[in-house]
Structures are given as structure tokens and as C-alpha cells.
Amino acid sequence: MMYNDEEMLNFVYQNTEMGLEGISHLVERVEPEAQGFNSALRAQQKEYHSLLHACEDMLDERNVQLQPVSAMAKASSHVMASAKTMVDRSPEKMAEMMAQGNAMGIIKATQHLKAYDGQDERVRDIANKLLETEKANFNEMLKFL
Numbered sequence: 001m002m003y004n005d006e007e008m009l010n011f012v013y014q015n016t017e018m019g020l021e022g023i024s025h026l027v028e029r030v031e032p033e034a035q036g037f038n039s040a041l042r043a044q045q046k047e048y049h050s051l052l053h054a055c056e057d058m059l060d061e062r063n064v065q066l067q068p069v070s071a072m073a074k075a076s077s078h079v080m081a082s083a084k085t086m087v088d089r090s091p092e093k094m095a096e097m098m099a100q101g102n103a104m105g106i107i108k109a110t111q112h113l114k115a116y117d118g119q120d121e122r123v124r125d126i127a128n129k130l131l132e133t134e135k136a137n138f139n140e141m142l143k144f145l
Contacts, residue, residue: 003118008118013055013068014067015108015130016049016051018101019101020048021074022077025081026081026098031091037144040141040143040144051130055126081097099142102134106138109127113131
């Protein structure tokens with residue numbers, strides 16, 4: 001399958017939206033003494049917000065409707081995060097969860113970039129920015145394992 005500009009932008013949008021969703025659930029559960037971990041999550045949240053808004057702007061420029069993540073996918077993410085942190089709220093456990101999500105993001109972004117047949121360098125740049133963000137976030141989370 002090949003991806004055009006709009007499909008790639010919506011992929012980046014959805015990926016960052018799910019990243020924000022996951023982080024927001026964990027930030028609510030981080031123990032107060034885990035300030036370093038909380039700071040790392042908040043920095044990642046800021047980066048994802050930046051990517052999300054850039055996608056919104058680029059889709060808006062093209063008069064293309066956003067395809068947000070379904071409410072069902074968001075609810076499923078929330079339930080899984082709640083269940084996994086019910087017993088263990090340690091930064092180590094949360095970092096493991098985040099790293100797993102980042103690893104999936106790295107794989108998906110790589111696959112999408114290989115299958116991207118659009119010509120807009122701005123779209124390719126934002127997809128590459130997502131890939132680099134996922135890699136950096138993965139490496140950041142490894143520090144907390």
C-alpha cells in the first residue's frame with residue numbers, strides 16, 4: 001500500500017494523538033516523588049502537541065478533514081493504561097509501557113515512510129520528525145527502566 005500526502009499527515013496526526021492520550025493517562029498516575037520521570041513525560045507531551053498542531057495546520061491548508069483516532073481506540077488505551085498501572089505505578093513500569101508504545105510508533109512510522117509516494121517535502125519532514133521523536137522518546141524511557 002502506498003500513502004499520499006493526506007494519508008501520511010493523518011497517520012502522523014493519529015500517532016501523535018495516541019501518544020498524547022497515553023501520556024495524559026500516565027501523568028495522572030505518576031507518584032509525586034518521580035519528578036524526573038514526570039518532567040520527561042511532560043517534555044514528550046509538548047513535542048507531540050507541536051507535531052499534532054503542525055499536522056492540523058497542513059491538513060487545514062489542503063482543506064482535508066482530520067481523521068482523529070476513534071473513541072473506541074482511545075477508551076481501549078485508557079482501560080489498558082489503568083489496568084497496567086493499578087498495581088504498579090512505578091516509573092519503571094510506566095517507562096516500560098511508554099517504550100513499548102514508542103517502539104510501535106518507530107515501526108509504524110518507518111513502514112509509512114517507506115510506503116509514502118507523495119512529493120511534498122514538508123509532509124516527509126513531519127513524518128521524519130515523528131520518527132525521530134519516537135526514537136528519542138524510546139531512548140529517554142530506557143533511562144527509567
